[in-house]
Amino acid sequence: MTMMGVTIKDIAKQAGVSPATVSRVLANKAGFFGAQTAQKVRQTAKELGYRKNTAATELVTQRSHDLAVIVNTTKTNFATQIIEGIQATAFPADLNVIILYAGDGDAERQRRALETVIERSVRGILLLSVDLAPENLALLQSTEIPYCFLSISFEGPKMPFITSDDWQVGYQATKYLLERGHRRIGLAAVDTQVSITGQLREAGYRQALAEAGITPRPTWIHPGDYSYPAGQAAMQAYGAHPDVTAVLAGSDLAGIGVMNQARMLGLMVPVDLSVMSIDGTDLCDIVQPQLTSLTQSFYDMGVAGVNRMLATETPQQQRFTPIQVVARDSVVDFVART
Amino acid sequence: MTMMGVTIKDIAKQAGVSPATVSRVLANKAGFFGAQTAQKVRQTAKELGYRKNTAATELVTQRSHDLAVIVNTTKTNFATQIIEGIQATAFPADLNVIILYAGDGDAERQRRALETVIERSVRGILLLSVDLAPENLALLQSTEIPYCFLSISFEGPKMPFITSDDWQVGYQATKYLLERGHRRIGLAAVDTQVSITGQLREAGYRQALAEAGITPRPTWIHPGDYSYPAGQAAMQAYGAHPDVTAVLAGSDLAGIGVMNQARMLGLMVPVDLSVMSIDGTDLCDIVQPQLTSLTQSFYDMGVAGVNRMLATETPQQQRFTPIQVVARDSVVDFVART
DNA sequence: CTGTTAGCGCTTTCAC
DNA sequence: GTGAAAGCGCTAACAG
Numbered sequence: 001m002t003m004m005g006v007t008i009k010d011i012a013k014q015a016g017v018s019p020a021t022v023s024r025v026l027a028n029k030a031g032f033f034g035a036q037t038a039q040k041v042r043q044t045a046k047e048l049g050y051r052k053n054t055a056a057t058e059l060v061t062q063r064s065h066d067l068a069v070i071v072n073t074t075k076t077n078f079a080t081q082i083i084e085g086i087q088a089t090a091f092p093a094d095l096n097v098i099i100l101y102a103g104d105g106d107a108e109r110q111r112r113a114l115e116t117v118i119e120r121s122v123r124g125i126l127l128l129s130v131d132l133a134p135e136n137l138a139l140l141q142s143t144e145i146p147y148c149f150l151s152i153s154f155e156g157p158k159m160p161f162i163t164s165d166d167w168q169v170g171y172q173a174t175k176y177l178l179e180r181g182h183r184r185i186g187l188a189a190v191d192t193q194v195s196i197t198g199q200l201r202e203a204g205y206r207q208a209l210a211e212a213g214i215t216p217r218p219t220w221i222h223p224g225d226y227s228y229p230a231g232q233a234a235m236q237a238y239g240a241h242p243d244v245t246a247v248l249a250g251s252d253l254a255g256i257g258v259m260n261q262a263r264m265l266g267l268m269v270p271v272d273l274s275v276m277s278i279d280g281t282d283l284c285d286i287v288q289p290q291l292t293s294l295t296q297s298f299y300d301m302g303v304a305g306v307n308r309m310l311a312t313e314t315p316q317q318q319r320f321t322p323i324q325v326v327a328r329d330s331v332v333d334f335v336a337r338t
Numbered sequence: 339m340t341m342m343g344v345t346i347k348d349i350a351k352q353a354g355v356s357p358a359t360v361s362r363v364l365a366n367k368a369g370f371f372g373a374q375t376a377q378k379v380r381q382t383a384k385e386l387g388y389r390k391n392t393a394a395t396e397l398v399t400q401r402s403h404d405l406a407v408i409v410n411t412t413k414t415n416f417a418t419q420i421i422e423g424i425q426a427t428a429f430p431a432d433l434n435v436i437i438l439y440a441g442d443g444d445a446e447r448q449r450r451a452l453e454t455v456i457e458r459s460v461r462g463i464l465l466l467s468v469d470l471a472p473e474n475l476a477l478l479q480s481t482e483i484p485y486c487f488l489s490i491s492f493e494g495p496k497m498p499f500i501t502s503d504d505w506q507v508g509y510q511a512t513k514y515l516l517e518r519g520h521r522r523i524g525l526a527a528v529d530t531q532v533s534i535t536g537q538l539r540e541a542g543y544r545q546a547l548a549e550a551g552i553t554p555r556p557t558w559i560h561p562g563d564y565s566y567p568a569g570q571a572a573m574q575a576y577g578a579h580p581d582v583t584a585v586l587a588g589s590d591l592a593g594i595g596v597m598n599q600a601r602m603l604g605l606m607v608p609v610d611l612s613v614m615s616i617d618g619t620d621l622c623d624i625v626q627p628q629l630t631s632l633t634q635s636f637y638d639m640g641v642a643g644v645n646r647m648l649a650t651e652t653p654q655q656q657r658f659t660p661i662q663v664v665a666r667d668s669v670v671d672f673v674a675r676t
Numbered sequence: 677c678t679g680t681t682a683g684c685g686c687t688t689t690c691a692c
Numbered sequence: 693g694t695g696a697a698a699g700c701g702c703t704a705a706c707a708g
Binding site (some may be wrong): 049051054055064073079083084087091097098109112113116118120142143253263282286 | 390391404416434435436451591595
């Protein structure tokens with residue numbers, strides 16, 4: 001029909017009430033209108049094909065119903081699980097989830113994503129394994145908008161984040177491998193140099209080994225960015241006669257990289273080499289052999305993240321989500337070669 | 339500092355100019371302000387920590403800088419590739435991309451996602467393999483907002499969509515298999531019953547066979563929803579002594595499902611059975627054997643989709659993106675058993 | 677080039 | 693319960 005926009009004014013006129021009343025009915029301000037009025041208003045709104053103008057509402061209320069999720073275009077693949085958890089929790093709370101991709105350590109794209117959501121004064125910002133550039137972190141903190149990092153660790157208590165206990169991730173995975181009889185255990189495609197996440201995982205790994213009286217040789221550890229190629233590269237470095245009998249890979253994709261490269265080197269997984277990955281996404285079930293993993297609770301991270309945004313106070317709540325070892329087929333007990 | 343909001347008024351006062359001028363400078367209305375003024379305005383804006391209020395701008399201009407992407411929480415995994423293409427094209431055009439997940443054929447979530455973006459009067463809506471419920475399609479069409487479906491086919495010329503030519507997808511993939519000497523070729527995990535996409539693929543498949551003088555037996559075709567389990571189920575149906583020597587799977591994930599199930603049935607891929615998948619995502623490279631695929635140009639779909647939104651006229655432009663066969667290791671020439 | 681003046685569509689006191 | 697009125701922060705004529 002018209003070029004643009006049925007407004008509450010139109011409805012008001014048509015229904016013979018004031019715009020204020022229309023607003024109250026449509027916003028469901030319970031107790032502020034009579035049943036008949038409500039009936040009529042809703043009726044004509046539908047007839048006229050009324051569509052609320054969010055911009056107007058947000059302008060006056062200074063508050064949006066949107067929860068922003070900023071996602072690192074990650075080399076791993078767990079983001080969708082976290083997002084599912086976010087959606088499932090946000091939906092009943094009447095929050096719309098909007099997702100923005102921030103590239104991969106691309107400060108410019110990070111900034112644009114941040115500005116977009118800040119200028120909309122979204123209700124909260126969840127950052128999925130985003131390693132924010134310092135200037136962008138400052139930008140984020142310069143606002144009143146609550147935020148929370150997901151699936152990434154920080155040092156100290158200042159930063160709000162929810163993730164797995166990365167030290168435990170390294171510790172328990174390594175422990176499991178030790179329990180299966182392995183003693184020479186590699187750590188592959190974890191960014192031990194760069195991120196707190198990586199450092200913690202390495203620390204946990206070292207502690208588990210230490211408790212077993214083992215000091216890892218430098219060649220056991222091949223840092224990387226959690227990607228498939230990083231897994232391949234690590235395995236390539238271990239070589240066809242690896243000094244390790246098991247390797248713990250930083251992500252499922254990295255674990256698959258390790259396995260495939262091992263195969264190229266003529267090694268059979270798990271007979272010649274056990275491989276364990278960190279994450280435990282669907283990928284583990286569809287590769288051959290199926291990947292034994294230290295599985296994270298990504299869905300729960302999403303849930304916890306939203307709940308934290310929703311919480312009025314900051315009750316220093318649980319900052320870690322559960323982890324568990326899921327045994328599949330890529331790890332076997334170590335037996336000395338004949 | 340203040341509870342909320344430095345406005346252009348504040349800047350105006352501070353800088354000794356009018357709000358209008360501030361607006362013009364900040365919006366970069368070239369030629370509508372002097373260099374010195376601009377300098378000072380920008381300066382004080384920064385000092386005051388000014389942050390634009392998008393709601394106000396959109397309210398008055400009736401136009402947003404957002405491009406909405408509604409994604410089906412898909413069982414396949416190509417969405418990120420399309421999104422990359424969208425981002426890469428939208429970014430230079432000064433469009434922010436916001437992504438919403440719409441569940442999987444969940445009409446209610448579809449509606450919420452649609453309403454969210456409609457009420458924001460986004461600049462355009464791209465729907466990634468979303469099979470919209472009729473009432474939601476009506477909702478979408480009741481607006482002035484341009485939209486385009488991606489990676490999904492429709493009948494007739496009315497609906498704006500960009501995807502691969504699904505008939506050709508079926509035809510060329512099957513043709514390739516025929517060229518490799520196969521004659522009994524299965525079609526698995528394609529929703530031949532439900533979607534136009536599936537129907538076209540099946541039609542192409544049948545045509546290729548027909549040209550080779552082959553009529554597919556009913557048992558060759560096992561419809562499904564493109565998922566991994568659908569692939570498994572199809573292979574389970576083919577059985578340990580399949581009537582086919584090659585199968586074309588509806589997606590990479592489905593192809594992997596076929597391969598893994600074949601392995602469980604004691605069949606070696608590709609020796610005992612050739613498998614080809616449709617999509618050609620990264621998954622093809624990381625499974626063993628690597629999956630030969632009919633590869634789609636997902637990135638290009640994203641690019642084309644954005645360009646279509648951007649186009650002022652609707653130049654009935656290219657509606658199909660390229661496809662190609664990428665040979666990997668899961669298909670071999672058929673040789674009769676000894 | 678810059679200021680003045682009206683609103684964009686909606687919510688929200690404040691009266692009645 | 694309902695209406696009148698006053699903006700939210702910004703842009704866009706229209707004058708100058």
